[in-house]
Amino acid sequence: MKEQRIFGWDFIMVFIAGGLIRICYQMQNTVTPLYAANLGFTAASIGLLTTVATIASLALRPFLGGWLDRYSRKWIAILGTLVFSVATLVNGIAAIFVLLVIVKAFQGLGFSAHTTAVNTMATDVLPEERLSEGIGYMGLTGSLSMAIAPALALSLAGGGNYQTAYLVAFGIGAVAVLTLFLFRKKPAVTAGEKVTDQARGIARYFEPSAFKPSAVMLLLGLCAAAPSTFFAMYALNKGFGADQISLYFTIYAVALAIARLFGARLARILSEHRTMLLATLLDAAAFLLIAFASNIWMIWLAAALYGLGYGTIYPLLNAMAILKAPPSRRGTAMATFLTAMDVGIGFGASMWGLLVDWVGMGVLFPLCALCCVLAYVLYWLLLRSKEEVLS
Secondary structure: OOOOOOOOHHHHHHHHHHHHHHHHHHHHHHHHHHHHHHOOOOHHHHHHHHHHHHHHHHHHHHHHHHHHHHOOHHHHHHHHHHHHHHHHHHHOOOOOHHHHHHHHHHHHHHHHHHHHHHHHHHHHHOOHHHHHHHHHHHHHHHHHHHHHHHHHHHHHOHHHOHHHHHHHHHHHHHHHHHHHOOOOOOOOOOOHHHHHHHOOHHHHOOOHHHHHHHHHHHHHHHHHHHHHHHHHHHHHHOOOOHHHHHHHHHHHHHHHHHHHHHHHHHHHHHOHHHHHHHHHHHHHHHHHHHHOOOOHHHHHHHHHHHHHHHHHHHHHHHHHHHHOOOHHHHHHHHHHHHHHHHHHHHHHHHHHHHHHHHHOHHHHHHHHHHHHHHHHHHHHHHHOOHHHOOO
16 A cells, blocks of 8 residues: 655645744744843743743633534634744834833734644644655754754844844745735644534533643653753853854754654654653653753753754654544644644743742753653653554
């Protein structure tokens, strides 16, 4: 039997759109802490900006799942992408903290709609037998953006020229909107619409079969919040240059891409349990290297280890969440999984920011290493039985 291809027209369109918005997201995520610090805001305030975006995202995601399973995923994706892109442009001219908070809220709404819809659209066009592999490929958009966006953002924002970085990010987002218009496939009409409408209680907004992998993702999102929000500031304070920091993100992105390509194969060889253990240990080691780095080589090694670890874990957990759900509930399952990630990253940024203001940056990354260990313990407790993991 001939193996069905993954990279058809529609998958390529969502792959490109997702990648462009990831670049836009990573650019503003790199620049905003520096921009806010330049305006005189504290670390806690900077963390709060990320938390505001997360709260907005969380407020929308429970409704997105049901909407995606009933209405046009394409138009939800287009609207979300447009809102996020425009909010990114406005971010570059907002110099008042209250205005930045409002802009971040709109970014959270737009990014929530975009990511949930685009990733669900990808599952619509992927061959069923290659769904897990396709999800891994979609994850490459994050890797590619990490290789491009931070270096591009830091280069454009050099000398305090932050508005240029935001303008370029907006242009990239606008191209993503145009790309989504080229998506052609409509989801098949099934009884799934009735199933979604008949769901009651918490199942109306969240997919119960996705709860366990989502819980582990929440804790790993907490770990991920630290480097994504505070690494550039931390490294600059330790005396590393912007070029060296940019290379950290490039190394991380390359390692992440390698893990996304080969992590699923490794899991088939070693088993999901051993792969998860190895990956979480790599992440913990990376955080410890950052914490005790005495030279840039330790920072770069940390980037490689963290990329390999996180890049292996994320697709496994995402696939577990999606494949356990009925096809008619994929939008809700995707929303459930991404909600957990939002909670971890968003509230983690605020929590870490408060901690940094209280006791300093030195405790941040050792605590992240501890969180990685706790994430594996939670995985072992919730997903250790063979029935709970991918076959």
